[in-house]
Amino acid sequence: xxxxxxxxxxxxxxxxxxxxxxxxxxxxxxxxxxxxxxxxxxxxxxxxxxxxxxxxxxxxxxxxxxxxxxxxxxxxxxxxxxxxxxxxxxxxxxxxxxxxxxxxxxxxxxxxxxxxxxxxxxx
Numbered sequence: 001x002x003x004x005x006x007x008x009x010x011x012x013x014x015x016x017x018x019x020x021x022x023x024x025x026x027x028x029x030x031x032x033x034x035x036x037x038x039x040x041x042x043x044x045x046x047x048x049x050x051x052x053x054x055x056x057x058x059x060x061x062x063x064x065x066x067x068x069x070x071x072x073x074x075x076x077x078x079x080x081x082x083x084x085x086x087x088x089x090x091x092x093x094x095x096x097x098x099x100x101x102x103x104x105x106x107x108x109x110x111x112x113x114x115x116x117x118x119x120x121x122x123x
Contacts, residue, residue, distance in 0.1 A: 032110070032120040033059050043082040048089075050082030051117050060093055060105055060121050072097050083107060085117040093121070 035041060035051050043052045061077035074095035083091055090108040097103060111118040 031063060031123055032118065033063065034116055034118040036116050037085055045082045045084050049085045051085065052082050053079040056083050056107060057093055060107065061095060064123060072103065074103060083109060083117065083119055085109065085112040087112050
C-alpha cells in the first residue's frame with residue numbers, strides 16, 4: 001500500500017513540475033508588449049505619434065530569446081523607423097543570430113491609444 005501511495009505522489013509531483021514549467025514557458029515566451037507613449041519613448045513618423053525604434057528593437061531583442069528552449073538568441077536588433085501608434089501599422093526589424101545570419105522580424109501594432117501602444121512580433 002505504501003509503495004502505491006509513493007508512486008501516486010511521485011507521478012503527481014512530476015505532473016505538477018511539468019505543468020508549472022509549461023505555464024512558465026508560456027508566460028515568458030509571449031511576443032506581445034504594451035509600451036507607454038511619453039516624452040522619452042515617442043517620436044513622430046509621417047506625422048503620427050510612434051514608439052521609438054530603439055524601444056521596439058530593445059524590447060524585441062530581450063523577448064525574442066527569453067528561455068534557452070524558446071527562440072533563437074539574437075544580437076544587434078534594429079528597426080528602420082519608429083512604430084506608428086496606429087492599429088495595424090507594421091514594420092520589419094532585423095537582428096543577427098550567433099552564426100551571423102540575418103533574421104527579419106515582422107512587428108505589428110494590435111492596439112493603439114493616446115497613452116500606450118500594444119504591439120507584437122513574430123518569432
